[in-house]
Amino acid sequence: MNQLRKDIKKIFWLYVAMFLSLILYLIKFLIFDSSSVIINAYNPRLGALEKNIIRGEIRDSKGIVLARTKKDGDKWIREYPKGRDFAHVVGFVQKGKTGIEAFSNFQLLEVSNKMMQTINRMFSGDDYQGNHVVLTMDAELQHTARKLLNGRKGAIVVMEPSTGKILAMVSYPDFDPNQLNKTWEQLNKDEENSPLINRATQGLYPPGSIFKIITSAAVMEKNEDWKEFHYNCTGEDIFDENLIRCFNSSAHGEVDLESAFYLSCNTGFATLGIEAGGEQLSKIAERLLFNRNLPYGLEYSKSQFRTTKDSKNREIVETAIGQGKTLVSPLHMAMITSAIANGGILMQPYIIDHVETNYGKIKYKRIPQSYDTLFKPEIASQLSKMMTDVVNKGTGTQAKISNISVSGKTGTAQNASGKDHAWFVGFAPTEKPKAVVAVIIENGGSGGQVAGPIARQLFQKVLNQ
Amino acid sequence: MLKESIVEICILISRYAFLFIIFMFIWSGYKAVLFERKKDIEAYTSKVFIQRGFVILLHILGFIILMLNSKDVVELQQIAKLGALGLIFLVGFMILTFLIYKKSDPVLWNCMVFLMDVGLIILQRLDPETAQSQIIRYIVGMIVMLFIPFIFKIIPRFEKFEIVYLVSGWLFLLSPFLFGEEQFGARNWINLGGFSFQPSEIVKFLFIFYLACSLRKYHSIKDLILPSIMSGGYILVLVLQKDLGGALIYFLTFLILLYLSTSSYLFFFGGLGGASIASMVAYKLFSHVRVRVEVWLNPWKAIDTKGYQITQSLFAIGTWGWMGSGLTRGYSKYIPVVTTDFIFSAICEEFGNLFGTGIIIIFLIIVFRGIMIALRCNRVFYSLLAAGATNLIAIQTFLIIGGVIKFIPLTGVTLPFISFGGSSVVTSILIIGILQWIQSFYEMKEEAEG
Numbered sequence: 020m021n022q023l024r025k026d027i028k029k030i031f032w033l034y035v036a037m038f039l040s041l042i043l044y045l046i047k048f049l050i051f052d053s054s055s056v057i058i059n060a061y062n063p064r065l066g067a068l069e070k071n072i073i074r075g076e077i078r079d080s081k082g083i084v085l086a087r088t089k090k091d092g093d094k095w096i097r098e099y100p101k102g103r104d105f106a107h108v109v110g111f112v113q114k115g116k117t118g119i120e121a122f123s124n125f126q127l128l129e130v131s132n133k134m135m136q137t138i139n140r141m142f143s144g145d146d147y148q149g150n151h152v153v154l155t156m157d158a159e160l161q162h163t164a165r166k167l168l169n170g171r172k173g174a175i176v177v178m179e180p181s182t183g184k185i186l187a188m189v190s191y192p193d194f195d196p197n198q199l200n201k202t203w204e205q206l207n208k209d210e211e212n213s214p215l216i217n218r219a220t221q222g223l224y225p226p227g228s229i230f231k232i233i234t235s236a237a238v239m240e241k242n243e244d245w246k247e248f249h250y251n252c253t254g255e256d257i258f259d260e261n262l263i264r265c266f267n268s269s270a271h272g273e274v275d276l277e278s279a280f281y282l283s284c285n286t287g288f289a290t291l292g293i294e295a296g297g298e299q300l301s302k303i304a305e306r307l308l309f310n311r312n313l314p315y316g317l318e319y320s321k322s323q324f325r326t327t328k329d330s331k332n333r334e335i336v337e338t339a340i341g342q343g344k345t346l347v348s349p350l351h352m353a354m355i356t357s358a359i360a361n362g363g364i365l366m367q368p369y370i371i372d373h374v375e376t377n378y379g380k381i382k383y384k385r386i387p388q389s390y391d392t393l394f395k396p397e398i399a400s401q402l403s404k405m406m407t408d409v410v411n412k413g414t415g416t417q418a419k420i421s422n423i424s425v426s427g428k429t430g431t432a433q434n435a436s437g438k439d440h441a442w443f444v445g446f447a448p449t450e451k452p453k454a455v456v457a458v459i460i461e462n463g464g465s466g467g468q469v470a471g472p473i474a475r476q477l478f479q480k481v482l483n484q
Numbered sequence: 485m486l487k488e489s490i491v492e493i494c495i496l497i498s499r500y501a502f503l504f505i506i507f508m509f510i511w512s513g514y515k516a517v518l519f520e521r522k523k524d525i526e527a528y529t530s531k532v533f534i535q536r537g538f539v540i541l542l543h544i545l546g547f548i549i550l551m552l553n554s555k556d557v558v559e560l561q562q563i564a565k566l567g568a569l570g571l572i573f574l575v576g577f578m579i580l581t582f583l584i585y586k587k588s589d590p591v592l593w594n595c596m597v598f599l600m601d602v603g604l605i606i607l608q609r610l611d612p613e614t615a616q617s618q619i620i621r622y623i624v625g626m627i628v629m630l631f632i633p634f635i636f637k638i639i640p641r642f643e644k645f646e647i648v649y650l651v652s653g654w655l656f657l658l659s660p661f662l663f664g665e666e667q668f669g670a671r672n673w674i675n676l677g678g679f680s681f682q683p684s685e686i687v688k689f690l691f692i693f694y695l696a697c698s699l700r701k702y703h704s705i706k707d708l709i710l711p712s713i714m715s716g717g718y719i720l721v722l723v724l725q726k727d728l729g730g731a732l733i734y735f736l737t738f739l740i741l742l743y744l745s746t747s748s749y750l751f752f753f754g755g756l757g758g759a760s761i762a763s764m765v766a767y768k769l770f771s772h773v774r775v776r777v778e779v780w781l782n783p784w785k786a787i788d789t790k791g792y793q794i795t796q797s798l799f800a801i802g803t804w805g806w807m808g809s810g811l812t813r814g815y816s817k818y819i820p821v822v823t824t825d826f827i828f829s830a831i832c833e834e835f836g837n838l839f840g841t842g843i844i845i846i847f848l849i850i851v852f853r854g855i856m857i858a859l860r861c862n863r864v865f866y867s868l869l870a871a872g873a874t875n876l877i878a879i880q881t882f883l884i885i886g887g888v889i890k891f892i893p894l895t896g897v898t899l900p901f902i903s904f905g906g907s908s909v910v911t912s913i914l915i916i917g918i919l920q921w922i923q924s925f926y927e928m929k930e931e932a933e934g
Binding site for chain 1: 486489490492493496497740743744745747784787788792795796798799801802803805806814815818832837840841844845847848851852855858859862864867868871875878881882885886889890891
């Protein structure tokens with residue numbers, strides 16, 4: 020009987036453990052999982068809330084309204100004062116929800132101070148007001164960026180490397196979110212321009228020479244005596260029956276890694292790629308989030324890297340200069356560049372800074388978070404130095420600003436669709452980077468000539484503020 | 485607009501009031517247990533009365549909110565009638581159990597009646613028709629339960645009827661094959677003259693009686709052969725009827741009673757290991773088992789088909805946070821079978837998750853008091869019976885709450901005392917009846933001896 024009592028007590032503690040685990044799981048669900056679960060389109064609550072709640076505003080970091088709900092006669096309509104500037108980022112609600120409108124749907128419909136609002140409603144008859152979502156972005160910078168694209172297909176991302184804040188993100192061709200009801204069919208049919216796609220996050224492009232940043236990192240990590248590397252460039256060279264040419268077949272002569280980098284010497288980097296080898300290249304690419312999910316909440320495409328330790332040299336030489344099967348999104352390149360600018364540490368990129376109640380109280384303030392160390396500090400600072408050379412005396416002189424040191428890398432990516440894509444990634448000021456810029460102009464031609472000046476004007480805009 | 489706003493404010497404030505009520509109910513229960521240990525009978529009794537007061541308060545507040553929200557006079561009258569009937573039931577329950585179950589455990593009664601009242605309020609909110617039939621089931625269950633002391637007085641030494649429990653258990657369990665019907669994909673219902681019920685619920689009783697009878701005589705491993713074969717047979721029948729939740733409850737009950745009577749970890753963990761292998765086989769063999777597990781692992785993949793129930797449940801629990809939407813302000817009607825299996829999600833949605841946590845704690849108090857009763861018995865049979873009865877409540881609560889919050893795969897069982905469903909409600913009430921009878925039996929004996 021005494022043994023039985025002991026055993027019954029043991030069983031009792033088993034029940035206690037089971038019930039406590041229920042409570043802990045419930046708490047875990049509410050704290051960590053529920054906010055991403057409830058924004059699902061199948062949650063009927065959000066649709067029901069929409070009927071008697073005025074959707075909150077979406078604002079930029081300075082309080083400029085990017086989306087608001089206005090009364091038109093007796094019905095509410097969603098209005099986007101900045102129109103095309105924020106078409107992709109802010110998204111829309113008229114034809115399914117996209118962008119921030121979809122991501123923050125719950126916050127925009129969440130009523131804070133419900134008691135106060137109800138009392139107020141008793142006297143004024145006002146509807147409930149949902150919370151406002153405040154972005155990290157800057158409407159003025161965004162407008163400048165869109166104007167710099169100047170009707171050319173492409174995308175721009177501007178980030179703050181020390182925090183991960185996204186300051187601007189544009190994509191062209193775009194659309195007017197205020198005219199969707201009229202243009203919807205046409206926008207969907209336009210497969211050649213696909214204006215609904217956000218090229219900054221969903222567009223995948225061959226990186227071209229900006230990939231040399233990654234090849235350099237691979238070589239420098241593998242061989243401590245990388246400074247000993249020398250190569251004589253004659254403008255073209257054959258590797259494993261694969262002919263690699265430098266831009267315009269110009270011969271760079273005797274180069275080392277640093278000069279091959281700022282001159283963007285393809286044959287030199289093809290040799291460096293072989294030296295690094297497929298295994299090292301794929302190891303670095305994996306660490307830099309190729310073929311992996313990015314720490315980014317909105318729609319994006321995964322970058323693609325196909326070279327492995329079993330790849331042949333003919334494939335490796337193409338990979339090393341950013342051609343071949345590698346594809347990358349502008350956002351991803353901006354993230355890699357911002358890790359270099361930030362001493363090797365990638366800050367998690369984010370767009371939503373905080374949520375504000377209708378009485379101005381701040382909720383859900385986002386705190387910058389580091390995501391991962393992408394580069395060792397000494398490699399990051401070496402890359403930063405080499406990128407400064409690119410702007411000072413290499414292919415990126417068009418991005419140069421007087422009195423301020425700029426670092427960057429140009430890319431001119433061959434592709435199947437016609438003229439080369441023009442790339443520029445970089446940051447400024449070199450010593451204490453305030454902005455990272457990634458620019459791509461589809462079929463724009465030379466990266467240094469076409470994308471470089473755009474980056475320069477964006478740096479000037481950010482730094483003059 | 486003015487009336488609407490006042491109702492809205494009342495509902496908003498009521499969330500805090502409900503939370504206060506459940507907190508005070510649990511707190512008074514905790515205090516009562518402390519005073520009981522110190523043998524401070526006066527303070528103990530006063531805490532028990534405070535608990536009862538909060539049950540009444542819960543009932544009145546709940547029905548006032550429901551009435552405030554009614555659309556028209558007809559609905560208002562219906563709610564008022566049910567509310568009044570509910571109040572009579574609560575008070576009647578408290579008085580009758582006090583009179584008939586001499587020296588029983590009042591904290592256990594209070595927890596049970598609190599849960600039943602939460603069930604009544606949330607059912608009235610979700611589907612008034614089910615609330616009306618639920619209260620009838622509560623009353624029927626209570627009346628049957630009140631007969632338990634008389635029955636046990638007439639039939640002494642009911643541990644002698646092992647074979648009766650066994651045979652009648654089999655008859656009930658097999659009856660759905662003869663005149664059963666399929667509901668919710670499980671063939672475990674029978675319909676007798678318009679009154680349909682789940683035999684496996686009733687067999688639960690016979691099962692713990694049978695196990696307590698046969699396992700109390702344990703001397704050697706030989707004594708375990710017949711009970712094991714019989715339990716295995718029950719479980720197999722339930723699996724064939726596609727009643728996975730039922731099979732799991734029976735299995736765990738068998739395992740725990742086996743452990744209690746043999747005190748052997750080997751049997752316990754051996755049984756668990758065997759069950760893991762069996763469930764692996766079931767996973768391979770039966771598509772409905774695979775579906776349950778897949779839906780548990782990733783319900784989002786099949787959100788509009790097989791994952792619909794559980795994802796809707798998660799939306800209900802997750803949307804409003806700790807304080808809930810307020811009674812009548814949620815959207816739990818979108819969850820399929822919300823009045824039975826998913827009632828806990830509806831409670832979490834409208835009363836808030838803190839209140840839902842309180843409900844889990846009240847279940848834990850019931851388990852605690854049941855175990856206390858099992859501990860005080862000085863005959864193995866009663867001890868096993870009390871532990872078995874407590875175990876039924878504990879396992880079933882864990883399975884369904886764990887299922888609807890996606891902690892474990894969903895097995896369609898009801899939440900004791902709260903879920904709509906005749907057989908389940910009556911069985912749960914009777915389980916407490918048995919526990920209380922054992923309690924009062926020993927109290928009276930002690931008093932007579934002391």
